[in-house]
Amino acid sequence: MTGPLISFLTDFGANTAPAVCRGVIWSIAPDARILDLTHSVRQFAVRDGAFLLWSALPYLEVGVHLAVVDPGVGTERRGIALQTGRGDRMVGPDNGLLVPAAERLGGIAAAHSLEHREFFLDRVSTTFHGRDVFAPVAARLASGTAVTEVGPAIDPADLVRIEFPEPRAASGGLDTSVLFIDAFGNCRLAGDHADLERACGPTAPGRQMRVQVADRSWVVTWQATFGGVPRGEPLLYEDADYAGLALAINSGSAADAFGLSLDVPIRVEPARPR
Amino acid sequence: MTGPLISFLTDFGANTAPAVCRGVIWSIAPDARILDLTHSVRQFAVRDGAFLLWSALPYLEVGVHLAVVDPGVGTERRGIALQTGRGDRMVGPDNGLLVPAAERLGGIAAAHSLEHREFFLDRVSTTFHGRDVFAPVAARLASGTAVTEVGPAIDPADLVRIEFPEPRAASGGLDTSVLFIDAFGNCRLAGDHADLERACGPTAPGRQMRVQVADRSWVVTWQATFGGVPRGEPLLYEDADYAGLALAINSGSAADAFGLSLDVPIRVEPARPR
């Protein structure tokens, strides 16, 4: 008999805070299988956290998903628990962090506000709700508590949402922007391979594309893998994490090379007009 | 039936050394639930490790706690196992690392020197006692071996101790110092909220305090949360990890901004005399 799965993502960094939360979880649900997704989300970057949950959770079995990227801790923002169409339960702040992943896991079947304090630690601090509120609630849900028990129902339409940027096809090219930058400087762009093909026609490994950022442009090859271009050279590719468009430098940082940061607009078009 | 809890803290950094110790633990206690507290303690910083154990362990269930920050490995320093009043067992070097946490977990009920080599790996290296001595002893304790079996009893009064700095109220202010600096540059100070109020009178969110370091001083707001001050502004607050005084910059590094390092004296007083 294996215990319930609790995945866990935060922006707490390399200190004891994630471990203290795991300790609280195991003190309530000692047989939980805790799967740390990452604790290196850029601090307070709610959209980065939402993107990472959205990209990772489909590969996990149905479980409880605890996520804390919470610049509003100690303010009036709500804590929430969601039930997904697939059967997962998600716990975290009501700041948009959980919603994109929940929608990818079958949609939000129910949303509840964390108000029943008997599921919290006895003393709730003003700055560490991961330990005092979210971890104990996640552990209770993993141990059989229903999402309906943690507090009153919320209309899912009233949850705080964040928008992921969307691409737009225009004049034979794709107007996109930087959705996420990973630790290597690889840049995930808004949209996916199908969006690119709708805008620019069929792509095949080796096709030359033009990438325009502000008033500069570069010719970049569409490839299936980093190894398809020489070291130090850029490529456009379909990212496996994300099944979306991405821009990288083989053994380098595309963010540095192209001067990119989040939400910088990028136009991709065929290197020569069709 | 869930296995025993073994928490694990070291200064080994991001390499395979913590994993090798976990491998040794599981080869002896395959059902142990291993909870890595952190392996990013500043190298050889025994007091940092002692502080982190002291702050984290009260949130964990009763268990075995393995900690290795051990600048004296290979010298004559002893290895020890402690039994706490709460029922925990702690294993590590006799350099003060374990004592503050043990005292917070109900006090030291028994202390034993690690001398019975049948609990060690067959070959004990001169530099990796985490793997060869401490991990296997922790695994044995988790599997039912009593702390009395690992070696002769030691008088707890003979254990090496390290002092955490203490604050002192003087002339309407609090003379404190830097106890610990985390990865974000947030500075934990000696003493707690009650010490500050005894020295300076009641604090409420928004109260202006003067923070003096050497011959410079700043006005800093007492707040409950980082979000209580604008980005880039300093705050004094009660740290949730620690339930103690702390000095931070919202989205910045207080250590950098105030030029602080461990044990630097800091005076906190009301911004204007009462």
Add this chain to the structure above:
Amino acid sequence: MTGPLISFLTDFGANTAPAVCRGVIWSIAPDARILDLTHSVRQFAVRDGAFLLWSALPYLEVGVHLAVVDPGVGTERRGIALQTGRGDRMVGPDNGLLVPAAERLGGIAAAHSLEHREFFLDRVSTTFHGRDVFAPVAARLASGTAVTEVGPAIDPADLVRIEFPEPRAASGGLDTSVLFIDAFGNCRLAGDHADLERACGPTAPGRQMRVQVADRSWVVTWQATFGGVPRGEPLLYEDADYAGLALAINSGSAADAFGLSLDVPIRVEPARPR
């Protein structure tokens, strides 16, 4: 009843990729005890990964060992599963990563090419075989699938191999080179203590040796532990991880101090001729 052991090493870094692989493993083998060795191998550094597996795995119980350092992902390189003489199963790319450790665990008893796609995820990406191929195969092996079932047998002599550098005794000294550099800048050298003694005569703590790099040389003390030399001073020692020769600076970086990088030749000889 404890679940099977799966160790896991990659160069994926601090992102969600290792967690996604763990999620895939647990979706197939929910009771597996997953032991993360490290995910901080230098990117695409196959020999570093091979060295770390070689040094760590002998301390683990017999299990399944999943390792992904895979610059050739998406090219024609094979995926393989090995059976070791000790009973372990190893899974990863056929680029030399697995072979040195397998040889240390009793030798390669069988090798099979990963070709039976029913053990992979339904959709296999071009860039994330860790998730889509290697993790699911490792989970199947841990759940009872035999290594013979994953694909056709390969002659072990046909596996890709990488050579670890070897030392050579010459003219009363040892000609060695840098095998591996850890995060602290400690340098593991080709060969072990016995090689040094064969070349230079008996060593005892305190013996002065001459270390020559290109046209510079330094006198360095042979010691059993870092604490045997003052802070900032160099030492030669037998590394506990590796049971091999190593060069370090007490509380410093030998790589920086001696200007070392991988494969730089180093000569070690007695500081004065015998």
